[in-house]
Amino acid sequence: MTRDISQNAAQRIAQRFPGLAAEAAPAGIVVPAESLLEIAAFLKENPDLALDYLAAITAVDYLDHFEVVYHMTSITHNHSLMLKVRLPGRENLALPSLTSLWQGADLQEREVYDLMGIAFSGHPNMKRVLLWDGFQGHPLRKDFIYEPS
Amino acid sequence: MKEEAAPIKTETFMVNMGPQHPSTHGVFRMRLSLDGEVVVDVEPIFGYLHRGVEKLAEGRTWVQDVTLTDRLDYLASMSNNLAYVLAVEKLAGIAVPERAEHIRVIMAELSRIASHLMAVGSFLNDMGAATFTPLIYMFQEREKILDLFEMTCGQRMTFNYIRIGGVSCDLPEGFIPALTRFLGEMPRFIDEYDTYLEDNEILLARCVGVGVLPPDKAINASVSGPSLRGSGVRWDLRQADPYSIYDRLKFDIPTGKNGDVYDRYRVRMEEMRQSLRILGQSVRDLPGGDYRTKVPVTFRAPAGEAYAHLESPKGELGFYLVSDGSLSPYRFKIRAPSFINLGVLRDLLIGCKVADCVVTLGSLDIIMGEVDR
Numbered sequence: 001m002t003r004d005i006s007q008n009a010a011q012r013i014a015q016r017f018p019g020l021a022a023e024a025a026p027a028g029i030v031v032p033a034e035s036l037l038e039i040a041a042f043l044k045e046n047p048d049l050a051l052d053y054l055a056a057i058t059a060v061d062y063l064d065h066f067e068v069v070y071h072m073t074s075i076t077h078n079h080s081l082m083l084k085v086r087l088p089g090r091e092n093l094a095l096p097s098l099t100s101l102w103q104g105a106d107l108q109e110r111e112v113y114d115l116m117g118i119a120f121s122g123h124p125n126m127k128r129v130l131l132w133d134g135f136q137g138h139p140l141r142k143d144f145i146y147e148p149s
Numbered sequence: 150m151k152e153e154a155a156p157i158k159t160e161t162f163m164v165n166m167g168p169q170h171p172s173t174h175g176v177f178r179m180r181l182s183l184d185g186e187v188v189v190d191v192e193p194i195f196g197y198l199h200r201g202v203e204k205l206a207e208g209r210t211w212v213q214d215v216t217l218t219d220r221l222d223y224l225a226s227m228s229n230n231l232a233y234v235l236a237v238e239k240l241a242g243i244a245v246p247e248r249a250e251h252i253r254v255i256m257a258e259l260s261r262i263a264s265h266l267m268a269v270g271s272f273l274n275d276m277g278a279a280t281f282t283p284l285i286y287m288f289q290e291r292e293k294i295l296d297l298f299e300m301t302c303g304q305r306m307t308f309n310y311i312r313i314g315g316v317s318c319d320l321p322e323g324f325i326p327a328l329t330r331f332l333g334e335m336p337r338f339i340d341e342y343d344t345y346l347e348d349n350e351i352l353l354a355r356c357v358g359v360g361v362l363p364p365d366k367a368i369n370a371s372v373s374g375p376s377l378r379g380s381g382v383r384w385d386l387r388q389a390d391p392y393s394i395y396d397r398l399k400f401d402i403p404t405g406k407n408g409d410v411y412d413r414y415r416v417r418m419e420e421m422r423q424s425l426r427i428l429g430q431s432v433r434d435l436p437g438g439d440y441r442t443k444v445p446v447t448f449r450a451p452a453g454e455a456y457a458h459l460e461s462p463k464g465e466l467g468f469y470l471v472s473d474g475s476l477s478p479y480r481f482k483i484r485a486p487s488f489i490n491l492g493v494l495r496d497l498l499i500g501c502k503v504a505d506c507v508v509t510l511g512s513l514d515i516i517m518g519e520v521d522r
Binding site: 001002026027052053056058060069071075078082102103104105106107108111115129130131132139140 | 201366382384396
């Protein structure tokens, strides 16, 4: 059975990055956007955590903020972690890209950008993946209205 | 007078493979940059079949959304039904009767065999192995599985059979004898297939050492399913994170050694044998009792979120659901294995010959209904 390591990961992040608030959410942790990249690197490289497999990236639109959710798994230790980042506002949203750590982030970040409109800085090819280049808007946002031309 | 031979000027050129190429299994395009026969760069382009399933699901009820999942990986719809339903049940804390769990495993494993038959058949077809012979050969057996599905729920492709709380109806009379007959015939068929193909010189020449995916790369690129196991990583969610009754079933996880096209093909062939073992056990232990826990049509999942995943024939199929307590999901995210597995295509193709592109793509076994959603 894949174990959930939210508690353990939250403690370790607190030890490694003092002064940085890693909130424990139900079945996951929430970290600040600006330190996402270094925390992700720590979670991947630390031999006890070794979250080597980035299973899924997704985003949820809560109207007053967006939540980007990373599902990470360790194939080495068979445990998993749900990592969340909150982004307030609706315009010019950006997060650091995790493609430098996991190649698997590539298409998934493009999908989030395409459908939710959150850009990932440092991504080698940040463009739409499912919809065409001239498409207006990001359809998975709650305020998206489809107007056929 | 002797002329000085000037060096031949060469330049790379671009070729579009697809979107309507027979080997792309749907509408999928590869923009290849070629230096003669050798691939220098490739850009996979898709989305032609994008229907916005995730958005559509937000406008339908929890119960209705099962039908949308049928249309993702349409060669293994039962697995899709199950993955979604597992996530809803996790979110709402619904217990499923023992009989339903067994029926679900039977259906999921039959789907796996049907999907792998199709994968291997079309893969051999792409290789140019005579005209359609391998594919039609595989269809013979797949037909029997589709007959079993039809017998159960009246459908051959989009089943909507596995529902929240159980399954839509009990197994019909005559299903178990028909399944037992199938389980008796199928091993012989796989053996026969292997006799023709396992050591076939042409197959080996086309597959061994082609499209090599090293294990660390496979993990780093979030590859899952037979493509991951072909690289030698023993990772199968049925054992790593057992759902339903898989923790009680005995089966092996076949893996490859070299991570090439041949290993991915072998893994699929072996997985079919393992699925037959699982089917044998779940038929043997099939208990009586109810086939569902009743869930109202106006079912509302309690506010919260849940992620559930399973080992579909293509890889890790996951659903991340967010509920605000209403009739429909607030967010309905599909973690589609075919989509994410495509992330390594570029690495596999650069440096290989044009003809190998088709074989390598076939060995990844993508399905556009799931890639584009």
